[in-house]
Each structure stands twice: as C-alpha cells, then as structure tokens.
Amino acid sequence: MTYQGVLTKMDTEFTIPIQYYLVFENDFLNMNQLLNKNIDIHFVKYQCLNCSLDKQIYRQGFCKSCFFEIPQAADWIMRPELSTAHLDKEDRDLEYEKKVQLQPHIVYLANSSNVKVGVTRKSQVPTRWIDQGAIKAIEIVEVPNRYLAGVTEVALKDYVADKTNWRTMLKNDFVDENLEEWRERLKQYIPEEAAAYFIENKTETNLEFPVNKYPEKPKSLNLTKAQQYSGKLTGIKGQYLIFEDNTVFNIRSNEGLVVNIKIQ
Structure with missing residues (x-):
C-alpha cells in the first residue's frame, strides 16, 4: 500500500x-x-x-x-524564560502568547540518554516525555505560567543536564537513575518565586517503546x-x-x- x-x-x-x-x-x-x-x-x-x-x-x-514571523516559532518556544504574556507584553501575537503561556506548566526530570530537566505544558504530559524517548520521568514543579517554568529550568540547569544525546537515547544506553532522589536533591535550587509550587508526592512514570x-x-x-x-x-x-x-x-x-x- x-x-x-x-x-x-x-x-x-x-x-x-x-x-x-x-x-x-x-x-x-x-x-x-x-x-x-x-x-x-x-x-x-x-x-x-x-x-x-x-x-x-x-x-x-x-x-x-x-x-521569523509567526508566534508558533518565537524564541520563547525554545526558551520559556523569555515568555512575557504574564506581563501583558506582546512578542509577536499577544492573544496566542496568552493562550499558550498562561496555562499550567510542568518542570520535570526525564531519563533518556541521561537525567535532564525540561519544561512542558501540563496538557502535554506524558506526550513530551514520549517524544524525547525518556524511559522514565517525574514532575518537579507545577506552575501557573510558562515564564515561571522557564526560570526554574534555567536555575536547575546548573546542576543537571538540559539536553538529550539522541544517539545514546536510540541505543538505549542509559544508567537507571532514581528520579525521586534527584528531585529531592534539586529542590534547594528551585527559585524562590517557584518554590511554593514544588510537587511532593509524584512518583516516577515509566515508558516502554515498541x-x-x-x-x-x-x-x-x-x-x-x-x-x-x-x-x-x-x-x-x-x-x-x-x-x-x-x-x-x-x-x-x-x-x-x-x-x-x-x-x-
């Protein structure tokens, strides 16, 4: 066919x-x-x-x-910390930016090629983890907008990776890490403005690929x-x-x- x-x-x-x-x-x-x-x-x-x-x-x-024109490809898509809709400030299209940025976002840890930190809209869990080829993932904070998720990710990047090695991920070459322990270690580095949104009771989500x-x-x-x-x-x-x-x-x-x- x-x-x-x-x-x-x-x-x-x-x-x-x-x-x-x-x-x-x-x-x-x-x-x-x-x-x-x-x-x-x-x-x-x-x-x-x-x-x-x-x-x-x-x-x-x-x-x-x-x-270089449409809001779906603006810099804040890849760099959430650049989001400005919470300030009522337009980048390319404020209506679109409010729709996407002003909704619950998750900062998470995922293990695909290594343990990494990432950001996604709450509605995209676990889709985002699947797309990254993560074998397990866990939420760290749930915040009300994309900006807070972005600044949290930036703060945590000093202590954990934020990129996936695609070759290592595809070879299924990884170390089985305890993400709950990682979350507890990183808790102290969450920015003050997002600290109240720390998630205490989530367990790891495991993913199996065909x-x-x-x-x-x-x-x-x-x-x-x-x-x-x-x-x-x-x-x-x-x-x-x-x-x-x-x-x-x-x-x-x-x-x-x-x-x-x-x-x-």
Whole structure:
C-alpha cells in the first residue's frame, strides 16, 4: 500500500508499549503495525506547515519567512524564560502568547540518554516525555505560567543536564537513575518565586517503546539529500523510526516534507 502526505510529529498513545500514528490529511498509519515490514520513503516536495507553500523548510516545519514571523516559532518556544504574556507584553501575537503561556506548566526530570530537566505544558504530559524517548520521568514543579517554568529550568540547569544525546537515547544506553532522589536533591535550587509550587508526592512514570532491535551505531537519514530510502522497520522511539541497517529517521525534524510511503 502507498500513502502520501506532509510529515508532522507522530501522534502517540500512552500504552504498553506506546502506540505511534503517522497522520496525513486524509489517512493515517499505525506505525506499530509496520514493525518488521519493509518501508520505502520518497521525498516529494516541501510544504510549510504555516503557509503550505512549496518552500524549503528552515526550522520546526516552517519556511524561513514564516519562522521569523509567526508566534508558533518565537524564541520563547525554545526558551520559556523569555515568555512575557504574564506581563501583558506582546512578542509577536499577544492573544496566542496568552493562550499558550498562561496555562499550567510542568518542570520535570526525564531519563533518556541521561537525567535532564525540561519544561512542558501540563496538557502535554506524558506526550513530551514520549517524544524525547525518556524511559522514565517525574514532575518537579507545577506552575501557573510558562515564564515561571522557564526560570526554574534555567536555575536547575546548573546542576543537571538540559539536553538529550539522541544517539545514546536510540541505543538505549542509559544508567537507571532514581528520579525521586534527584528531585529531592534539586529542590534547594528551585527559585524562590517557584518554590511554593514544588510537587511532593509524584512518583516516577515509566515508558516502554515498541523496539525490537536497537541500533548499534545510529545513522541519521537526510531524506532531502538522499531523495529516497528503503529499509525494514525494527523500532520506534522518541520521534525516530529505527531501521534494521542502523538508519534512523527523525519525523519531528523533518516536519514539512511531503513524502510518499510504500509498505511492502
């Protein structure tokens, strides 16, 4: 069977193991059902997730002009501490910024390649952890806006990592850490303005991914350069498709590409 559509982040369902869905405009694929099957992926064209034009993707699924104009790609997306909606101050679109920034946010610890600190909207738990390929995660604080989450993350970054090593994550090479103990050690470094929001009684959330074989030496597929790829799917972790020959394809970083997918 053949499918065609623009790539967007895979939808997920928090089950054991996690279920993955590649959603196109008029169809979708349950990727778990494709494990151990051969998949052909062909690059067709670009389609910016904002303007829908066939323009080269710059970042986050957007063409360059859209990336520097729309609120969905503003700096505070990646750096929550730059949020200003709580001050009634506009960056690109105050209505959008209030909608996203002025809602409960979680600062969390996750273990994917190592223990790291991160920020997500409360409504995105555990989706955010799944997307990062975390094998376990735990909440630290729940704050009422994105700014407070951002300044808390910045403070904790002096004592714990804030990045995931994607190769280590995909190889499933990690040390099994006790995140409850990590949370207690980091408690003293939470900024005063967020200290009252510390969460005392949360336990670790464990995540299991549909992987039959982890890659020994992951090789990232550049589809726009290669134009096409064919391989046997052996696993899915984070937002990566893992193939038998150690090739890995990051769906998230290829948003905005129109592809043709053939299942053999």
